[in-house]
Amino acid sequence: MKQNTKAKERHADRLDIPGLVFLRISRLGKLIDANEVAARALGYDFSDFLGLEVASVVGREFLEILNPFFRSTPQPVNDCHRVTLRHVDGKTAVSVVGVIRTVQLDTRNQVVDIVGPIDAAGAQRLADLESNATLLTGFIELSSEAMWCMEYAEPVNLASSDQEIVRQVFENECHWRMCNRAMARLYNLPDGLDFNRQPISAVFRRNPENEAFVRQLIATRFHIDAAPSLDVRHDGSLAFIENTVRSDIEGVSLLRLWGTVRDVTQLRTTESKLTERQREVTEILHALPDPVLVVDMGRRAVALNTAFETTFGWSATQVLGQDVSPIIDLETRRPNQRRWFADTERRWIAAVRVADQCTIRCDVRIARMGDDADRRFVLAMRPVPDRPPRSRKASRTKAANRRSTRK
Incomplete structure (x- = not known):
């Protein structure tokens, strides 16, 4: 019963009020509690939000503002600040005008809370972003064109040699960030299996054809159209793929790749048959x-x-x-x-x-x-041999024969 009461108090502390952000930060700089409004505003699933380093959510300059709160006496301290929070995409900023306060959970456990509304302009930007994201997600998911995005948890170092970059592209830790239904159909994924949870290496294997494909990507700074690769479908069959690829690069770090793919297996098979037929016809012609x-x-x-x-x-x-x-x-x-x-x-x-x-x-x-x-x-x-010229004697003989025949 006591445990349930604590759970209710904790839930109440999250202040799940529309437009109101709540963050609770431990002395170790971890995000130990928050409300779903904050997680959604910053683009996180709530289950992934708690436990983050606070440095990934707020700027370095704000960390300097937080430090004095942890050095204060056990007496509660409140102050008002404009806090700029960082979206998961690393580019969007969410501004909160909020109260920063110290909270003494027990004699040894002091935390800092940030509570405040998203400002009006920020809320509108957030609504626009959510609307655009929903529209884009629906467009991608329902598109007949196979679309994908892969992300490197261990970025590829583009300052390395080409051979080392090729190795890292295949071996560095990475995962699918987004693949649509058309991708699942193209690679014959059975119903009920989520393509985004499949290992990338199951589809995009390291082989001579794909190493050549990666070298093409390196030569074009990971921006290429209609580049060939040899992939593997879920049933193990090979697929000749035509790739359009774009990338997200920061400095010398390759963070993610995305693009579209087109299955050209049937086209390649037809081309191969035509090439073989052309070779046979050419051999016959020369024979x-x-x-x-x-x-x-x-x-x-x-x-x-x-x-x-x-x-x-x-x-x-x-x-x-x-x-x-x-x-x-x-x-x-x-x-x-x-x-x-x-x-x-x-x-x-x-x-x-x-x-x-x-x-x-x-x-x-x-x-x-x-x-x-x-x-x-x-x-x-x-x-054909040239006809020899006829002599006068032969002509006279032939004419005489014609006259005698008429008589």
Whole structure:
């Protein structure tokens, strides 16, 4: 019964009145009691508020004001001061016009209380901050884009070598400060598990790909867009991730990182398949025995094979991207035929110029590939022997044969 009475007295001492801040400080400089108004005003959960060093809540100059109160006689001392309290974010100040008083809990235990209202301007700023924080939290939580923030309890020393910074990024004590639902979905976290309570190393493991990612961060002062990393989902499967990262750095200390991530695993898989297919097609092209030249609508060379280089003496660097007209005439029309890129024109005999300015007579076949927006033409050129000139005697013999046939 006695214990319950003390508990009630202690609760009453907290002065849980809207807008009124109450802090109780021990001789050792610890925050041993407070009301929820004070904790909320400074951005703390009440359970984390008690036990803090008072130096983390008030400025150093105010600590000097507090010292005389602890040196005073057991008689109560009261004084009025404007107290500036520090928000948990380290940037926002909350101003309280309050009474500072000594309280003798027993013969050996003297404490100092700070009691006072948040000033009107400060209260409005606090209300605005709470409203903005609520809005921002809701926006982040409901966003379809995966967002995260990690915080280092042991800041990374950016004055170290790159290798040491990489080590600290992975090994220094850190935790998730905020991850939204989209993050949980991206990493296949089961329902009921809080992503913010998962170890960072379970997702962001130290591997060659992620070490390269951290080196990119170092080179950009931890400000980067679309940087790749290789992460691990909750089920153990790998995920290729594209990262946008920002940071909070004080001096040479990296305090926290935040950003967004995008799963590009399917894209990477598709790109890998296309690259493999392109490699196979290129190998087939170079294995063909006939010279092959691929051109666009502007007659510019976009591809050729090894047989083209060896047969005509032109290297790929000389031909690719260039107009092929000096090598093969595509524009001269033959009787009753359309231009070279017309669908009906499939085969003809053409003289192909070689690197030493001679020509080789070739049987040219053309095939169209691609759509109208990106049309390409494949020219397969098979050398054919030149026709020997006919002699006069052979011509006269052929003419005589025709006359005898008519008779």
